[in-house]
Amino acid sequence: MIEQSPILEIRDLKIALPEGSDRPFALDGLNLTVKPGEIVCMVGESGSGKSLSAGAIMRLLPEPHVHVAGGSINFLGEDILAKTDREMKQIRGNRISMIFQEPMTALNPQKTVGWQIDEVLKLHMEGNRAARRKHAIEMLNRVHIPDPESAYNAYPHQISGGQRQRVMIAMALSLSPKLVIADEPTTALDVTTQLQILKLIRELQQEDGAGVLFITHDFGVVAEIADHVIVLRQGEVVEQGAADQVLNHPQHPYTQALIASVPDLAPPPPKPVSTLPVVLKGTGLKKTFAAKGGLLSGKRKAVIAVKDLSFELHQGETLGVVGESGSGKTTVSRLVTRLLEADAGAVDVDGKDLLACSPSELRGMRKHIQMVFQDPMASLNPRKRVVDLIAQGPIVHGEDPEKARARARELLELVELSPAAANRFPHEFSGGQRQRIGIARALAMEPKVIVADEPVSALDVSVQAQVLKLLADLRDRMNLSLLFVTHDLRVAAQLCDCIIVMQKGEIVEAGVTAEVFADPKHPYTRNLLSSIPGRHWTPPVRNTDAA
Amino acid sequence: MTVLDTELRPPEPSRGIVFWRRYRRNRAALLGLFIFAVVVLMALTAGFVDPGDPLRRAGDPLTAPFVDMATPLGTDQLGRDILSGLFYGARISLLVGVVATLVAIAIGVIIGALAGYFGGWVDDVLMRVTEAFQTIPNFVLLLTLVAILGSKIEWITLAIGIVSWTAPARMVRAEFMSLRNREFVDAARNLGVSNTSLIFREILPNALPPIIVYASVIMALSILLESALAFLGLGDPNYASWGNMIGQGRAVLRTAWYCAAIPGIAIVLTVLSFSLLGEGLNDALNPRQKQ
Numbered sequence: 046m047i048e049q050s051p052i053l054e055i056r057d058l059k060i061a062l063p064e065g066s067d068r069p070f071a072l073d074g075l076n077l078t079v080k081p082g083e084i085v086c087m088v089g090e091s092g093s094g095k096s097l098s099a100g101a102i103m104r105l106l107p108e109p110h111v112h113v114a115g116g117s118i119n120f121l122g123e124d125i126l127a128k129t130d131r132e133m134k135q136i137r138g139n140r141i142s143m144i145f146q147e148p149m150t151a152l153n154p155q156k157t158v159g160w161q162i163d164e165v166l167k168l169h170m171e172g173n174r175a176a177r178r179k180h181a182i183e184m185l186n187r188v189h190i191p192d193p194e195s196a197y198n199a200y201p202h203q204i205s206g207g208q209r210q211r212v213m214i215a216m217a218l219s220l221s222p223k224l225v226i227a228d229e230p231t232t233a234l235d236v237t238t239q240l241q242i243l244k245l246i247r248e249l250q251q252e253d254g255a256g257v258l259f260i261t262h263d264f265g266v267v268a269e270i271a272d273h274v275i276v277l278r279q280g281e282v283v284e285q286g287a288a289d290q291v292l293n294h295p296q297h298p299y300t301q302a303l304i305a306s307v308p309d310l311a312p313p314p315p316k317p318v319s320t321l322p323v324v325l326k327g328t329g330l331k332k333t334f335a336a337k338g339g340l341l342s343g344k345r346k347a348v349i350a351v352k353d354l355s356f357e358l359h360q361g362e363t364l365g366v367v368g369e370s371g372s373g374k375t376t377v378s379r380l381v382t383r384l385l386e387a388d389a390g391a392v393d394v395d396g397k398d399l400l401a402c403s404p405s406e407l408r409g410m411r412k413h414i415q416m417v418f419q420d421p422m423a424s425l426n427p428r429k430r431v432v433d434l435i436a437q438g439p440i441v442h443g444e445d446p447e448k449a450r451a452r453a454r455e456l457l458e459l460v461e462l463s464p465a466a467a468n469r470f471p472h473e474f475s476g477g478q479r480q481r482i483g484i485a486r487a488l489a490m491e492p493k494v495i496v497a498d499e500p501v502s503a504l505d506v507s508v509q510a511q512v513l514k515l516l517a518d519l520r521d522r523m524n525l526s527l528l529f530v531t532h533d534l535r536v537a538a539q540l541c542d543c544i545i546v547m548q549k550g551e552i553v554e555a556g557v558t559a560e561v562f563a564d565p566k567h568p569y570t571r572n573l574l575s576s577i578p579g580r581h582w583t584p585p586v587r588n589t590d591a592a
Numbered sequence: 593m594t595v596l597d598t599e600l601r602p603p604e605p606s607r608g609i610v611f612w613r614r615y616r617r618n619r620a621a622l623l624g625l626f627i628f629a630v631v632v633l634m635a636l637t638a639g640f641v642d643p644g645d646p647l648r649r650a651g652d653p654l655t656a657p658f659v660d661m662a663t664p665l666g667t668d669q670l671g672r673d674i675l676s677g678l679f680y681g682a683r684i685s686l687l688v689g690v691v692a693t694l695v696a697i698a699i700g701v702i703i704g705a706l707a708g709y710f711g712g713w714v715d716d717v718l719m720r721v722t723e724a725f726q727t728i729p730n731f732v733l734l735l736t737l738v739a740i741l742g743s744k745i746e747w748i749t750l751a752i753g754i755v756s757w758t759a760p761a762r763m764v765r766a767e768f769m770s771l772r773n774r775e776f777v778d779a780a781r782n783l784g785v786s787n788t789s790l791i792f793r794e795i796l797p798n799a800l801p802p803i804i805v806y807a808s809v810i811m812a813l814s815i816l817l818e819s820a821l822a823f824l825g826l827g828d829p830n831y832a833s834w835g836n837m838i839g840q841g842r843a844v845l846r847t848a849w850y851c852a853a854i855p856g857i858a859i860v861l862t863v864l865s866f867s868l869l870g871e872g873l874n875d876a877l878n879p880r881q882k883q
Binding site for chain 2: 382412420425463465490
């Protein structure tokens with residue numbers, strides 16, 4: 046193969062942050078090259094500066110606070126940084142285009158899909174309306190949207206999330222750009238959709254020979270799609286090289302730690318738990334969300350979130366509830382804690398039906414079943430000190446406030462936070478730290494069951510590994526029973542002894558995790574498992590202490 | 593290397609310091625704070641600066657300002673000292689402003705919190721009542737209340753509070769509706785916290801910032817309402833309020849304009865200071881709104 050001239054060449058790029066930020070440069074000395082037909086993956090945790098580098102290439106930085114302080118960006122041999130705004134307008138969308146993370150917010154909800162594609166074409170394409178329309182429909186066809194003609198006339202809310210991302214890709218590629226920047230394009234999507242979108246990007250890019258700069262935080266995605274990998278950490282490149290090299294023989298300790306944090310797909314050996322008593326039992330749970338029709342608007346169909354769900358959780362066991370968005374798994378977590386009222390069914394905690402309790406009985410029962418929430422930012426009252434947050438539950442249940450606070454300090458130590466954290470407010474902590482506080486709060490009640498609703502999905506991968514390890518540790522030491530809701534099969538594989546796979550409010554498969562993973566019975570489970578990004582790649586370093 | 597994520601960041605400066613830093617950034621708000629401080633000072637020192645009753649005769653009627661040093665801002669048609677009236681009037685205006693605002697906010701918070709937290713029929717009933725109040729023009733309702741209750745200063749203040757609670761109630765309701773579904777409320781509920789504590793200990797502190805900002809607006813409006821009542825001659829005649837002074841000065845507006853103009857300026861400045869204060873509070877309490 047002949048060495049082709051690169052599409053994008055970045056040398057020593059520095060991006061300065063405003064004064065008073067945690068570091069002077071968001072990006073310090075970035076070097077990278079994108080060749081035609083190549084997919085370069087930029088990987089890093091939040092705050093590593095990966096999205097800002099995309100902004101710099103598009104010249105869309107929030108100047109003057111954040112600006113390029115040094116280095117060069119060459120696009121097809123021309124210096125991007127020297128271009129005028131007018132010249133940049135010609136380049137953006139036409140020769141460099143971008144795919145965003147959240148297709149719902151990147152598309153204008155008031156305009157049809159066709160109108161929005163046409164808007165891009167109008168700016169950069171010769172030809173009349175009919176020609177543009179033909180081209181747009183051809184593009185929609187290329188991104189495999191079923192019935193492109195009707196999709197052309199649809200509004201963004203009328204098509205699914207995966208299809209919206211396809212529309213974004215069609216828009217991005219409609220002018221055959223030389224460079225496509227994809228900023229976490231699949232993060233907001235379900236795994237099965239994610240895999241389709243990744244394949245699509247791969248396929249279209251090979252047809253057009255464009256270069257792709259792909260920004261992601263997920264090593265599974267990297268393994269799926271990358272030719273070349275750049276690992277960023279706090280604005281500095283720690284390692285770059287061919288995908289195979291970086292993924293299988295990482296040199297830098299940070300890369301090694303990151304890769305080691307990717308949860309392994311091998312499930313834990315099954316525990317003989319079925320002999321232990323059942324601590325949480327759901328029978329025939331049902332929940333329908335009645336869509337409220339207005340006086341003038343027509344009646345809308347009610348949504349069935351959970352239909353006829355039954356399960357058992359044994360003492361000391363971890364039961365995973367997995368499924369894609371809309372499968373009703375979060376509703377399950379709210380039903381068993383009675384934060385939502387079920388339409389029918391029973392939840393037995395320690396032999397007593399929680400759903401039949403009177404309000405005052407319920408308040409007493411709550412100490413047996415505690416919850417760890419998804420969003421560590423939202424689940425801690427911003428106006429309360431950490432010690433009060435943790436001690437609140439025991440105090441409500443009649444514990445002496447002084448004793449409860451002393452116990453809260455002990456719990457902080459148990460979740461590996463310094464006792465100095467006790468008197469601070471939640472906003473002073475990082476996401477992982479907040480989740481630890483959330484876990485301490487749940488533990489303070491000494492519950493029989495802990496329900497964890499996506500407790501690690503808002504966290505960076507290395508922090509995620511630490512929190513998962515903590516949860517597993519505490520579970521083993523304190524013999525906790527966990528109901529663990531997650532969309533991430535890798536996480537489920539790490540932690541769960543048994544697993545329930547949900548689709549559209551129903552259990553499609555249930556069983557011991559190792560067995561379900563090794564031999565999925567239901568086609569949906571098989572589809573889910575085969576969609577896990579990077580499933581063919583086994584991370585080389587298995588260093589459990591790396592985190 | 594990855595660092596363990598359990599290392600704490602250095603402690604942040606206390607809330608008070610952060611608040612003051614943000615407030616200070618807005619120059620106009622500093623001016624507002626200054627004027628407000630002057631008005632408060634006037635109210636506090638009224639007895640020292642010009643001892644005695646502001647309603648007593650202090651000099652010849654209709655003395656122009658800066659003529660007689662005993663009455664530096666002149667006298668009205670009954671020979672009462674205008675400067676003294678200003679100082680004592682500041683007391684009444686602030687008193688009416690603060691108490692009426694407290695009444696309005698208290699009613700508004702309770703109604704809005706119940707409606708926003710419980711929703712459903714509670715919300716429907718309370719909001720229909722609120723709308724009923726909103727459809728009657730404020731001032732007409734105030735006149736009616738004063739006509740029924742009488743024009744003692746206590747009743748006037750209460751009546752102003754009663755006509756001003758609808759806006760804060762709607763605001764509190766909106767805040768509660770968005771906050772009640774937040775995870776931290778679910779988390780507290782899951783600990784077995786009662787509804788009353790959820791409303792007042794969990795949600796209300798988070799709903800307060802916009803209400804505090806709006807309180808400054810209500811304060812300004814209360815002072816205006818009181819002045820308007822006094823202007824119509826319905827104020828409490830036993831107190832020298834700015835509105836009373838304008839109302840009486842109106843009769844001699846063409847020959848002695850200063851009788852009405854000086855208290856008028858005082859009202860304008862005070863109301864302006866509240867408005868600027870509110871803007872500064874908004875910057876300091878809701879920093880994200882402006883960026």
